Amino acid sequence: MRICRLGRIAYDDALNLQLKLVALRQQDQIQDTILLLEHPPVITLGMRGKMEHIYREPQQLAADGVTIHKVGRGGDVTYHGPGQLVVYPIVKLYHRPGGIREFIETLEQAVISWLQERYGLNPYTGNGKLTGIWIDDAKIMAVGLAVKQGVTMHGLALNLITDLTPFSWINPCGLMKPVTSLHLLTKQPVDFGQAQTELGNRIAEGLGDAFEWIERSDLEHQAGQLPGG
Numbered sequence: 001m002r003i004c005r006l007g008r009i010a011y012d013d014a015l016n017l018q019l020k021l022v023a024l025r026q027q028d029q030i031q032d033t034i035l036l037l038e039h040p041p042v043i044t045l046g047m048r049g050k051m052e053h054i055y056r057e058p059q060q061l062a063a064d065g066v067t068i069h070k071v072g073r074g075g076d077v078t079y080h081g082p083g084q085l086v087v088y089p090i091v092k093l094y095h096r097p098g099g100i101r102e103f104i105e106t107l108e109q110a111v112i113s114w115l116q117e118r119y120g121l122n123p124y125t126g127n128g129k130l131t132g133i134w135i136d137d138a139k140i141m142a143v144g145l146a147v148k149q150g151v152t153m154h155g156l157a158l159n160l161i162t163d164l165t166p167f168s169w170i171n172p173c174g175l176m177k178p179v180t181s182l183h184l185l186t187k188q189p190v191d192f193g194q195a196q197t198e199l200g201n202r203i204a205e206g207l208g209d210a211f212e213w214i215e216r217s218d219l220e221h222q223a224g225q226l227p228g229g
Contacts, residue, residue: 001091001209002030003200004219006037008082011069014039018153020223021090025151028092030222034203034211035088036196039080041066043170046075046144053077053171066166073154075131075144077170083161083181085195087203089145091152096207100147107156108133110206111141114199119186130177133158138180139172158182158199160190 006014014037024030043054043066053076054061058068080086089107096103108125111133115121123133123140133141141158159181167179183190204211 001032001034001204001207001211002214002218003034003036003204003211004214004216005196005200006035006216006219008038008040011039011042011044011067011080014086014088015069015071017219017223018088018090021219022148022151022153024222025090025092026149030090032092032207032209033090033219034200035090036200037086037088038082038084038192039086041079041081041166043068043077043079043166044073045070045077046073048074049076054169055171056169061169064166066169071154073144073146075142078142078144078157078172079166079170080157081162081166083159083163083183083192085156085158085160085192085199087156087158087199089152089155089203091207092150093147093152094150100145100152103152104143104145106206107203108141108143110202111156111158111199113206114202115140115182118198119182121185135180135185138178140180140182140185142172160192160195 021033112123115123121135123135125133132139132143141156143156144154145152146154161183162181164179164181172179
């Protein structure tokens with residue numbers, strides 16, 4: 001497995017990269033790959049997404065530099081922005097027992113164990129009733145994956161030092177539930193880069209794979225020139 005930091009990258013550019021990597025993984029031309037990144041402000045609507053769950057007009061959002069994208073992942077509406085760690089796993093499921101449900105649970109457990117051991121928090125999942133990871137009835141991580149011919153894409157969005165104001169402009173995940181962040185909960189500085197490294201390692205270890213960290217240039221070489229970021 002390979003793990004790669006992409007830095008801050010526009011949503012469209014990250015989506016295009018994912019699609020290229022998914023095609024390569026389907027053909028076994030690359031290994032499983034975990035992408036770690038941030039997005040500029042963007043609202044995404046999943047396959048169950050409803051426009052009425054966005055409370056501001058598109059022109060109002062555009063004036064604040066926020067774009068809207070309809071995407072082919074699971075879930076409803078969510079927000080991505082600076083300070084939020086986004087994890088996109090490009091992983092072939094055929095050789096993994098348990099399918100997509102067990103795969104998601106493995107990803108969630110990697111984040112839960114990190115939050116517990118690193119910060120002493122008590123996160124939990126919705127046990128099939130609610131998606132993502134929760135702490136004290138507030139959502140700290142959203143989950144929305146898609147599977148294309150046996151390969152995963154899209155993924156996780158964990159609020160580390162995220163400005164939570166834009167979540168008030170939407171109904172996050174269509175649940176009418178509050179959203180929180182690691183910084184808000186701990187009242188401590190959070191090193192975004194360190195969190196990326198630790199969580200990247202945890203996820204790969206949780207999936208039971210040998211792994212290596214690679215440079216963004218390696219992905220550019222395999223998937224073509226990567227714009228933005």
